[in-house]
Amino acid sequence: MSRPHILLTAPPRTGKTTVVRRLADLLRAADVPVCGFLSDEVREHGQRVGFSVEEFGGRKAVMAHVSWVSGPRIGRYGVNVPAFERIALPAMERALATRGAVALIDEIGPMELLSPAFLPRCMTLFNADLPLVATVHQRSHPMLRSRIEADLVTVTPQNRDELPETLRRLLSG
Template identity: 30%
Template sequence: MHLFIQGSPGIGKTTLVKELVKKKPSLRGFYTEEIREKGKRLGFKVKTISGEEAVFAHINFSTPFKVSRYKVDIDIFNRVVIKELNECLSQNCEYLVIDEIGKMELFSEKFKQILWQILQKKKTISTLPLKGESPFLEKVRSLPSVSLLQLTKENYSQILNYAQIFLNTVPLEKIRKWEEKAKKVGLNERILIENASYELASLIKKLNLGNKGVVIAGRGNNGADVLSCARKLLGKGYQIEIVVLNYNRAGEEVKFQVSILEKVKKIHFVDTEEDLRILKSVLK
């Protein structure tokens, strides 16, 4: 999963990234800062979270790579950034922060290559410029694992909250390892489902997305997780529509959750293509 934050210059993207780094110092990655003298912007420096920094764009540089008045030194950028990204790729780094994937950074082919590797293996929070397109940016934005948020002055606090929740979310691989350990010591699957759904319901409440929603559950234990979460949300006054897919092939835990929910809420079962019209009407 990747969280991309898009916004115009000066809107607060870098400020938001710095706030995240303060609250979660175990992050890796980099951000860029303006270089100003007597109120005039002269260039940009790149700072890695591990502590390295260098000026990589300046009005007085002499290079063929240019954005507006600023000449970009790719060698300097690569020397600082590629090392940081390589370390994140090779080490046990869960999340990476990148500020930003913009025109200056994309002059570097090495940056694009390693970033693409990272996007396949790690979780990232990245900032993007509001304007400017490139084939690479289009490819990155089209990844199915990308969530794109628009940052404005009005929603800064809300986007910061989303990003903090994103960073505090436990990766699926780690949850699976915990489940395996729990089973080995004899913890019941139903207890694990109740604990997972409690955390999920608490997270949904923190997001302040309103009190209406649709829960779509599959036939496995992940489906049981979200059905148990639906129970808890209904108990907190949420208006939840519930859709269960392939119930005729559902596992024991899904059937158990359905048996409880049916007593308090109508459930929409989708077992055939014809039943998909139900899902369409629920989502209207």
């Protein structure tokens, strides 16, 4: 039996990361192992100044910041690809190695795709027989949709509150 593979998409600041965070909490409360990572905003004085990457139950690092001048740039952010890879890639490997795990990947977007190892690792997860939910930047999903088999779900203000529980039921059977 094939496990569910779901891509969550939405415009920025709609709640994709919040849905994944709440889903992870619900799965762990049901004793379902969760592997993967969250990408979240770094805020200073009420302003978004960067992004962090955090493994579920593990390490965290800043992967992009407005003040960084070296390295690749996405918009106004300098991106530290090695910092992203140190957290995200091992977290993705653990999803493959952990019996009964659900893989949660937040997000497959322009910053993350700067890592040459990231997309191949994503493809390995999508080709594995394990339940997977990934958030995808709205502009990235057409390219991904042509390469993977997954159900596309758009997060909206109308569905974002009940979506974590709906996904939990689907993923934990």
